[in-house]
Amino acid sequence: MDRRDFVESCALGAGALAATLAGPGWAATVVPRSYARTVLVDEYDRPILASRLKPKINYVFHYPFEATPVFLLELGKAAAPVALQTKDRQDYQWPGGVGPGRSIVAFSAICAHQLVYPTREVSFISFRKGPAVNPKTPSKGEDLIHCCADHSQYDPSRGAQVLGGPAEQPLCAVLLEHDPRNDQLTATGTLGGELFEAFFRKYEMKLSLEVGFHARNRVAARSTVRELERFCRNPVRC
Numbered sequence: 001m002d003r004r005d006f007v008e009s010c011a012l013g014a015g016a017l018a019a020t021l022a023g024p025g026w027a028a029t030v031v032p033r034s035y036a037r038t039v040l041v042d043e044y045d046r047p048i049l050a051s052r053l054k055p056k057i058n059y060v061f062h063y064p065f066e067a068t069p070v071f072l073l074e075l076g077k078a079a080a081p082v083a084l085q086t087k088d089r090q091d092y093q094w095p096g097g098v099g100p101g102r103s104i105v106a107f108s109a110i111c112a113h114q115l116v117y118p119t120r121e122v123s124f125i126s127f128r129k130g131p132a133v134n135p136k137t138p139s140k141g142e143d144l145i146h147c148c149a150d151h152s153q154y155d156p157s158r159g160a161q162v163l164g165g166p167a168e169q170p171l172c173a174v175l176l177e178h179d180p181r182n183d184q185l186t187a188t189g190t191l192g193g194e195l196f197e198a199f200f201r202k203y204e205m206k207l208s209l210e211v212g213f214h215a216r217n218r219v220a221a222r223s224t225v226r227e228l229e230r231f232c233r234n235p236v237r238c
């Protein structure tokens with residue numbers, strides 16, 4: 001079986017699995033969008049090894065554009081496929097985690113409510129190990145992605161499904177491939193409700209100052225992964 005046959009048979013298999021999970025008559029109306037095949041690398045430009053990722057640490061990289069941040073997480077437990085919907089009630093099948101333990105996931109870090117995102121100066125949205133710490137914003141569970149702007153909470157073990165707050169759809173998933181021969185991770189596309197156009201419209205001026213004229217450039221062969229605490233000076237907790 002050549003590579004194309006393999007990819008197509010995986011796609012067919014995913015479709016069959018989706019129908020099985022969601023029940024008879026279910027059909028995905030949102031299909032994956034392909035972007036560059038981008039190898040995830042560390043700050044020394046060495047490929048990240050999936051088995052070396054620290055569990056429940058909030059990593060950040062940029063994909064599919066130079067200005068669009070993504071959370072990368074090793075959940076410490078397997079994440080199974082989940083049937084989800086966008087706010088336009090379009091169905092899709094999040095494929096679950098990748099890597100040796102099927103526990104590595106990635107999601108756009110642009111909040112699905114009002115597009116809050118992590119910058120180098122401050123981040124109001126992040127993954128929290130354990131429950132949320134502020135008693136005024138009761139946590140809907142443990143190990144969630146929490147946006148402090150208006151307290152949307154997303155479950156990264158279930159495709160970033162919304163558990164609480166005003167967000168109307170899951171965070172857009174970033175699709176990863178894990179190569180067991182070398183343990184490397186490659187981002188290949190997105191799945192779910194993309195908000196990139198709205199993001200670029202809302203923050204055009206801000207992004208031109210933060211990132212420069214190449215904010216809308218697509219990430220190419222490599223993207224650097226950093227822990228959120230190294231990427232952002234003030235990760236806000238709430």
Ligand code: FES
Pocket residue numbers: 111112113114115116147148149150151152165166167
């Ligand atoms: S912008 Fe994230 S909850 Fe409002």
